[in-house]
Amino acid sequence: MNKKLIIIVGVIGLALFAYFISGNSGEKVDFNEQVRPILNKNCLGCHGGVKQQSGLSFLFIEEAYEAAKSGKRAIVPGNASKSEMIHRIKSTDPDLMMPPSQEPLTPKEIEILEKWIDQGAKFETHWAYVMPEIEEPLNIDAYVEENLVKNGLSFSEEASKETLLRRVSIDLTGLPPTLEETEAFLNDTDPNAYENLVDRLLSSQHYGERWAAMWMDLARYADSQGYQKDRLRKNIWRYRDWLIHAFNQDLPFDEFTIEQLAGDLLPEPTEDQILATAFHRNTMTNDEGGTDDEEYRVAAVIDRLNTTFEVWQGTTMACVQCHSHPYDPIRHKEFYNAYAYFNNSVDSDLSSDVPKKVLFSPAQKAYRASLKKQIESISDTLSDEYKAKISEFVSLKAGAVPIMEELKGDSSRVTRVFVRGNWLSHGDTVIADTPDFLPPSEYSKDRLGFAKWLVDGKNPLTSRVIVNRFWEQIFGNGLVYTLEDFGTQGVKPENQKLLDYLALRFQNEHDWSLKSLLKEIVLSRTYKQSSVVNDELLEKDKYNYLLARGPRYRLTAENIRDQALVASGLFSDKVYGPSVKPHQPDGVWNVIRHVDRWTTSENGDQYRRGLYTFWRRVSPYPSMITFDVPSREVCVSRRIRTNTPLQALVTMNDPVFVEASEALAERMMTEGGTELESQLKYGYKLVLMKEPDDKRLEELVKLYHTSDGAMSLVANVLLNLDEVIMKS
Structure with missing residues (x-):
């Protein structure tokens, strides 16, 4: 054999050796794309966070590698032939085969698992828990077009000026343009006319109302406390005022977050910052006869924890109250570490010895200051008696607003694990801490520290989750369809590059400014496309996930109502203030015992925007419920749009x-x-x-x-x- 042949044989031999030790294939198995779905579907039901049969769990890496109770190792990294997992899924013995009560794995799935184990059985971190990175930032349209080209599609033509005007007006303010605004825009020949329109809409006082309406679902806002008696919360509307004002002032989202979760813990907090904490006083409260105050206090704390993780982290924490998460790497104990952040707060509805704060909304304060100034300017012309009456009016108290307060010193609470989620069965004592699957907190062990951790640049979830929420409000679908679930059971983003780009831009270039984020979105070519669909688009992208056309979907209940009022000329554009009671069929509130009567508002208040409608949890406003507004007993991230005959009956007969x-x-x-x-x-x-x-x-x-x-x-x-x- 000559030297050349020997070399060729040697090279082939090395290639074959490398081929076999790498799992009989030169192609590396992708854990998140190929392996995790198999484990989630077939294995985690019995070997996950809820159950660890035979002492085996594939959810937590260290447990997956350990020997099970049988003494055998399910996974031997680098050697599929010695891994009990492979033996079991290939077995035909009813007592040994896995999974035992489901269809057996397909040959392709078994091959993937074998290759993965032979290649080292590496568990990769779920994409959402890894910090977003963009090597060379482009722009919205570039990322969308890249995805379109891959799928053999291209952008649609730009929508007409009339369509764009209505679309962007509704998107940014929740209201259609007036006839005068329409004529002005259609006749504007300035090349920057559209951008100028966007700037005007962003500065409109109605902008804050539109986005407050969206946030109220997340805050589970209601004018009543829930449960059977559903007592009224007559001053909770001041939190809605705070929301509208915060959006109108473009309060940076990191501050927006901190003030709602822990405004009371800021150094020398302002009245507005304390008022913001009413976000977590929207929890349901039951103080009916025979109830246990501590039971419902605990229920409120659990709701606050679950809501916070859903709103800011897109994480389903509720199930971890009773056991480790079935699919995501969150242990049972970690639920109570996070619970401890909220457990030291006072719920004044349940603790009568804690005084309630008297606060004014931003609008009230501005009105009172203006009125006081006017009175001072004409003071010399008023009688002493009249001055006294006016002074009394100006100094009227705003009423009790439910807010968050923190226990201190000896009154602080100790947090313990609830065994199997039972609040009466206490396990180990725990301290406030963040879950291990996310970067550790470097802040104080209280609500303020937790809020700062949420908006820390090292947290990979917050900015992704929030830009996804606002994208969904504009396009009808989020880049991650499951707004409430960024975990392994959530829908993977159709365009992760775009999501990560927007998340980084939001934090860094936009400095947490929602108005800047929204402006970038609505100025994009992607947004301005015509929504007209054709057969090719329906075939390749039925639900417009690839964004080859403009958004087209049914308006919200509030939009539909407000639009009808604007077109008719009945609309009241008054901003801020208490909830109102528009026309409602007689007898709707009769389902509740011992309730106030529904008295229709007058003097134009019955024609105010939908977000001001008085919201009673046990008996919410019927026409809006028909158009999918949630009852707001719990946080709702995503309204599921339905299409029923009842909706047509509302718009024709209400x-x-x-x-x-x-x-x-x-x-x-x-x-x-x-x-x-x-x-x-x-x-x-x-x-x-x-x-x-x-x-x-x-x-x-x-x-x-x-x-x-x-x-x-x-x-x-x-x-x-x-x-x-x-x-x-």
Whole structure:
């Protein structure tokens, strides 16, 4: 054999050796993409966080490598043939085969597991728990286009000016543009007209209302405390005022977070910062006769913990109260480490010896200051008696606002593990600490330290979770579809590069400014695309996850109501203040014992925006519930949009929509000219910012004549058009 042949044989031999020791394949198995789904589906039910049969768990790495009770090792890294796991999944013996009560693994799944073990059985960290990194930052459109090209798609053309105007107005303020705003924008020839429009919308006082409405679902905001009696919380609306003001002032999101979770613990906190802590006083409270105060205090603390992790970490902590997480690496004890951060707070609804704070909302304070200044300017012209009456009015107290307070010194509570989640069965004592699957906290062991840890740049979840929430509000779907679950059972992002880019931008370049983040999104080519769909898009991207077209989905309950009121001219644009009671069918509150009566608001308050509607948990406002507003007993990250006949019955027959139809009809006849077609065009433009085409106008004319000239019926149809109920 010559030297050349010997070398060739040697090279082949080395290649074959490398091939076999690497799991019979040169291709490395991806744990997160290939192995984890197999384990989650087939193994963790019995060998995970809830159960560890035979002392084996595949959830925590150190346990997966240890010998089970049988003395055998399920996984021997580097050697699949000696791994009991492989023997069991290949076995045909009913007493040995795994999984025992499910379909056996496919040959492909078994091959993946064998290769993975032979390659060293490395457990990789779930993508969401790794800090986002972008080597060369691009922009929103570049990341979207990269994904589109991979899937054989391209951007759609830009939407019309009328469509963009309505879309961005609703997205940023929750309200459609007025006729005057429409004309101004359509006639604006400035190349920066659209950006100028965006800036104006971001500075609108209605911007804060729109985003407060979104946050109220997360805060489980309600004007009552829940449970059977569902007693009223008459001053909790001041927290809603704080929210609106915070969004309007573009309070940086890190401060927004800290103030809501721990504003009372800041050095020399302002009234606003203390008021913000009402976020966690939205928990349900039961003080009915025969209840145990401690039981419901514990329930409130657990709710605060679960809500905080869902809102800021996209993590489902609720199940860890009773056992380790079934799918994510969170141990049972770690739930109570986190619980300790919230356990030292006072719930003044349950502790009558703790005084309630008297606070004013930002709007109240501004109004009182203005009024006081006006009074001082005319003081010389007023009688002493009148001055005294006015002075008493100006100094009126705002009323008790439920807030968070912290126990100190000897009154501090000790936290213990609840055995199997039972608050009456106490286990080991624990101290406040963060879960091991995330970077450790370097802050104080109280709510303030926990809040600072959440918005620390080292936390990989917070910025991802938050930008995903705001993206979903704009596009209808999050980049991670499961807003509430960034864990291993959540849906993986369709475009992780884009998500990570936005997360890093939000923290660093935008410095936690939500207005800057939203402006970047709505100025993108991705956002400005037409939402018109074709067969190719339906086939390749039915739900628009790839973003090859603009967003199109049904508006929220609040949007639909507010839009009808704006078009009709009934809308009250008053901002801030107590909850109001618009028209509601008689008897709705009769399901609750010992309740106040629902008295319809007057003087225009019945036509205020939907977010101001009085919200009673046991009997929430019916028309909004029909359009999927949650009852707000618990935090809800994502409203699931439904499509039912009841929704059409609401928009056709609910007193609010009937009144709006009548008022819109009157506007059409008094403002739309003397000719029928002119009036119909005017009404159409009021609701859709554009005139109808000839075919639609013909249909509207026909409808008017067949309904014996009932313009209110035509107006009702306009408010029920698919284009009006949908955002496109």
